[in-house]
Amino acid sequence: MSLLHLLTLSPFVLAAALPLLGKAAPRLHKGWFAAVLSAVLFAALLGYSADIRAGSPIIESFAWIPSLGISFTVYLDGLSLLFALLITGMGALVALYSVAYMNSSEESLNRFYVLLLIFMGAMLGLVLSDNLLTLYGFWELTSIASFLLIGYNHRNQRSRYGALKSLLITMTGGLGLLSGFILLYVMSGTYRIRELFEAGAPLISHPLFLPAMILILLGAFTKSAQYPFHIWLPDAMEAPTPVSAYLHSATMVKAGLYLVARLTPVFAGAPEWFWIVSLGGLVTLLYGSLGAVKQTDLKGILAYSTISQLGLMMSLLGIASLAGIFDGEERLLYAAAGTAALFHLLNHAAFKGTLFMAAGIVDHETGTRDIRKLGGLARIMPLTFTVSLFGALSMAGLPPFGGFISKEMFLESMIETMHAGVFRLQTWAVLFPVIAWIASVFTFVYSALFVVRTFFGPLKEELRSRNIHEAPPLMTIPPLLLSALALALGLFPGLAAYSLIRPAAEAMMPIIPASGERLPAELKLWHGFTPALWMTVGIVAAGSVLTLTARRWVKGYDLLPRGLSINRFYDASLRFFERITVRVTSLYMNGSSRSYVKYILGFMLLVLGFILFRSTDVTFQVRAYAVIRPYEWMILLGLAAAALAVPFAKSRTVAIILTGTIGYLMTLMFVFLRAPDLALTQMVVESISVTLFLLCFYHLPKLRTERRAVRFRLPNFLVSVAVGALMTLIALAVLDTNPFDPVSDYYVRESYESAGGKNIVNVILVDFRGFDTMLEIMVLGVASLGIYNMIKLRRKATDVGSRHVEHEGEEARKEASVLREAQYGYDGPVEDLDASKPGAGLPGDDQADSLPDLDGSSPAEHSDRREQPEEDQGPADSRAKGGERDA
Amino acid sequence: MEVVVAIIVGVLFAVGIYLILTQDVLRIVLGTSILTHAVHLLLMAMSMLKTGSAPLLGRGKETFVDPLPQALILTSIVINFGITAFFLVLAYRAYQKLDTTDMDRMPSESSRHRGQSR
Incomplete structure (x- = not known):
């Protein structure tokens, strides 16, 4: 256990202690605990940045399941640090924001912060673990935390629907991820990411390489809401706004990006990786930006915008994988796409966090998030308006904000792709900048609509009656800080470039520092008159026109066929599976306990029969035969006859008497088998039992007179005959030579010596196995x-x-x-x-x-x-x- | 004798199971009772039959039959009695309450559940 381990696990500890701390300080809002812890973690992690910048990652190992070779290894390099800072930094701001935002009851607040802390711990564990299996564990834990947080308002049907949807989709991906990891293990023999990197080139030619890649990408795409798995993210907006800002824009949905970046050294160079990641990202980018424009809910716009931006980063990561197959200048050119992705990651967290919080403030103060009902808030809420404007400008990619720089880099990378000339890019590469440009235009449009519809124009009638004012300071400070960050990243990109972005990008592409090069990290607002700048000018021009005419063309979306949507497909398949499951289950779970008994017996027959059949130790050679005397023959045959007659007895009374006969014959058997105690007990018990049966019958006149034979049922007959035969075989198998000394010799020897009793059976019962007898009496007590x-x-x-x-x-x-x-x-x-x-x-x-x-x-x-x-x-x-x- | 006993064990098991699989509650109780007898015989047969005299010391005998199965069976007989009595009263009460001894006609938890959901 190192300090880094403690840092990773501390959110879990606080989550466990939170209800108690709440008791100790009842007046204090629970959010403060979470905020302070996140801030402390942020500061502690920042302390490591000097080491990371110098290029020396920190690794701490802690054996977790040594027998399986699973260790909880914490590995902190540039990439992990970037994500860890994002998680803790955003965590602190969101927790602070939620102190003012969340004002529900005591108990549900506990739940909220416990889940938030669990999520934070899981997310930290995810980005810091070096072992694929621990990574997977944390990955699923984030899904579960997200599920519970989306369903926070569990009385709301839409919340539950959204929660279930996100869980089903991300867990499906998670299952793929696990399978992919296992395939990686099969190929390389290790679960450690570091050792995977060293396995290197032989992996690519392995036949399992492609399946592993696709399965892992399934996990990454579902988590990062890439098309066509994006459908869960808009429904996840039912979560409280702090959760949306934190999980569903800044951190959890970026876990997929983290995974892709993390495993780039393993998969980079494979054409399938490039095509799936970059094309999947581009499609998502376009789809998200087109979808965002038609949204009327502020959070809906932001959800689609998040999908789109995630697609943007994903496509950049795909292009960055090209760096693996070039050297020198060209390699650095494509590696710049990776730098752009990571820088945009930071920018996105800043501006999207700002906008979510602003949306939360608007919702909190006006009671609605519908842009059709909003408008003219700029004068009433100047502070919120300013931060929203900053966020939106950065999102639209305008100077002097951070978003502008990363957007320029993105466009440049897309243009650069046309010149790559590998993987048959020659034909299709022109699509890359075209899609990027169209998507960026719509990004501009929805960013503009977000601000214009909310803050400009006349104040709507129904809002005028409400006493709307600026939100409390605690709620405005976090978005203020974030929008300042969005601006600072644009004005002084060097702040983050050298200490965070370059180490992260180099960790993603370790081949670059390994060959003695360094990634260029000079991020600048002004690039000169590059093609990318002209594209931006075009974006602003086209975007402005479209924004002004939005009301006219947005109606065109209604013309799209609704029946073909992926959501429809999801709902239909869910219904389909439910129906099939019900049908299949009711096939065998028919509510009749007799059927279940049959299943159990059938299973027993299968297992025991298989063992009897396969085991070489079972021979049916009887050790010795005892002599049967004629009267014993009579008893044994009587037993068989009485038993066989029971099912045929029409009247229940006869059946009872026949059963009693079996009992008395057993008594006689015990006598001849030299078991006097058994004979005595059986005699007494049998007498009472038969009396009891008959007495019961005596008071049930209808039953006594009713005469009905047992109806013959073939399955029952077969099962019972099979069980009988099996038991006979077992009885015979046991009679085989016994390789062990029987324990009974000990009892015979010690009966008189140790316990002072001459009746060995009694001594066993009351002395050697006294506890058994006590429990036996307990059974009787419970029965009575x-x-x-x-x-x-x-x-x-x-x-x-x-x-x-x-x-x-x-x-x-x-x-x-x-x-x-x-x-x-x-x-x-x-x-x-x-x-x-x-x-x-x-x-x-x-x-x-x-x-x-x-x-x-x-x-x-x-x-x-x-x-x-x-x-x-x-x-x-x-x-x-x-x-x-x-x- | 062991082989014959083994066959009898099989017969008792078959009859016991067959009765347990019927619909009549009382026959199910009888089935469990017969099943117990089968298990007792099986336990006896496992330790080989009649290998000595009854396990009582101080009678000048040197070899005894295995006392351990006898101890087990003694416990089993008593427990079986308790269970049978319990089953019997359960069946009796079920009959009084539901006016049937047919398992299929008793409203089961799951059928009631299914009735609600449909």
């Missing part, structure tokens, strides 16, 4: 308590029943009692002796009189009370007799 309660409960229920009907007059009471009589065969009130005679209505009514001690309770209780003492005496009796023999 159960019997007692069954009878007692009934009596209570009747009491309540009669009291209940008293209110409804005598007539109703009579009716009820008649009804009960019809139902239970006897009438309710306990005091009423006549009515409660068991077997009332029988021809021989005097039978009831022969049981004078019956106090209106059920005959079963009666028999129970009578037999219970004997039952306890049964075994004790025989043992006492055994004891006498000792003396």
Whole structure:
């Protein structure tokens, strides 16, 4: 355990302690704890940046499951540091913001912050772990935390829908990710990312390389909401706004980007990697920006914008993978795409965080996020307007904001791709800058719409009546800081470029520092009149026109066919699977316990039969045969005959008597098999059992007279015959030579020496295995308590029943009692002796009189009370007799 | 004798299981009872039959039959009795309450559940 481990795990510790801390300081908002912890973590991580910048990553290992070779290795290099700072920094600001935003009840606040902290810890663990399996564990934990946070308002149906959707989609990807990791392990023999890098080139030619890549990308694409897996992100906006700002724009959705960047050294150079990542990113970019324009919900715009921006970064990462197949100047050219992606990551966190928080403020103050109802807020909320403007300008890629620089770099990389001339890029490369340009125009449009529709124009009528004012300072400070960051990243990009971005990019492409080069990190606002600048001019011109005419052409979206949407597909497949699952499950889970017994028996037959069949140790050679005397033959044949007759007995009474016969024959068997104690006990027990059975029947006249044979059922017959045959085989197999000394010799030897008893069976029961006997008595006790309660409960229920009907007059009471009589065969009130005679209505009514001690309770209780003492005496009796023999 | 006993064990098991798989509650109780007898015989047979005299010391005998299965069976007999009594009362009460001993006609938890969901 190192300091770095402690830092990673501290959010979990705080999450566990939070409810207690809340008790200790009830007046303090829980958000402060989370905010302070995040700030401390941020500062601590910043302390490592000097080492990282110098190019010496930090690695700390801690054996977690040594037997499986899984260690919790924390590895901090440039890439991890960038993400870790993003997680803790945004975490601190979001927690601060949420102190003012979240003002629900005590208990749900606990839940909120516990989940937020768990998420933060999981996210830190994800970006810091060096082992693929631990990474996967944290990856899923972020999905679970996200699921619970989206469903925070769990009474809202839409929240639950969104939560489930995100869970299903990201978990599907997570499963792919795990399979991909396992395939990587199969190929390379290691789960450690560092060792994977060293495995290098041989991996590419491995037949499992492509499946592993596709599975891992499935994980990354679902997590980062890439087309066509993006559909969960808009629905995730049901989460509280701080959660949207934190998980669904700044951190969790970037886990996919992190994974792609992290594994670039493994996969870079493969054409499939380049095509899937860059093209997938471009399609998502275009789709997201087109989708954002038609949104009317502020958070909806931001959700689609996030999808689009994630696509942008993804495509850049794809282009950066080209750096793996070039050297020298060209390599650095393509590596610049990686730098751009990572720089945009930072910018995106700054401006999107700002805009989410601003949207939250608008929602909080006006009560709506619908841009059709908003407008003219610039004068009422100047501060919120300013931060939103900064955020939007950075998002649109205008100077002097950070977004401008990364957007320029993005466009340059796209143009550069045309010159690559590999992977058949010659034909299609022209699409890259074209798609990028179109998407950027729409990015400009939705950024503009976000600000214009919310803050300009006249104030709507329904808002005028509300007393709208600027949000409390605690809510405005975090977006203020973030928008300042968005500006600072544009004016002084060197702040982040050398200490964060370059180490991160070099960690992503370790081949560059390894060959003694350094990535250029001079990020500048002014590039000169490059093609990218002219493209930006075009974007602004086209974007402005489109923004001004937006109201006219946005209607065109309604013309698109709705039935073909991916959401429809998702809903339909979910319904389909539900239906299929219900149908398949009800095929075998039919609610009949007899079927379940059959399954269990069938399984037993399969397993035991297989073992008997396959095991070479099982031979059916009997060690020795005991002699059978003629009278023993008679008993054994009698047993078989009585047993076989039971299923054919039409009347239940006959079946009971036949079963009793089996019991008595068993008694005789015990006598001949030299087991006097067993014979005695069996005798007593059998007598009581048969009496009990018959007594029960005696009071159930209908049953006694009913004659019905067991209906023959072939499956039941086959199962029971198979079990019988199997048990015979087992019995025979056991008779084989025994390789071990029986433990019984010990008991025979020690019975008198240690325990001083001559009846060995008794000594075993009361001395050697005394606890078994105690538990046996407990079983009896529990059984008798159960019997007692069954009878007692009934009596209570009747009491309540009669009291209940008293209110409804005598007539109703009579009716009820008649009804009960019809139902239970006897009438309710306990005091009423006549009515409660068991077997009332029988021809021989005097039978009831022969049981004078019956106090209106059920005959079963009666028999129970009578037999219970004997039952306890049964075994004790025989043992006492055994004891006498000792003396 | 062991082989014959083994076959009897099989017969008892088959009958016991067959009864347990019927719909009649009372026959199910009888089935469990028969099943217990089968297990007892199986336990006896496992330790080889009649290898000596009854396991009682101080009677001048040197070899005994295996006492351990006997101890196990003794425990089992008593427990089986408790269980049978419990089952019997359960079946009896079920009959009083539901007016049937047919398992299929008793409203089960799952069928009620299914009834609600549809």
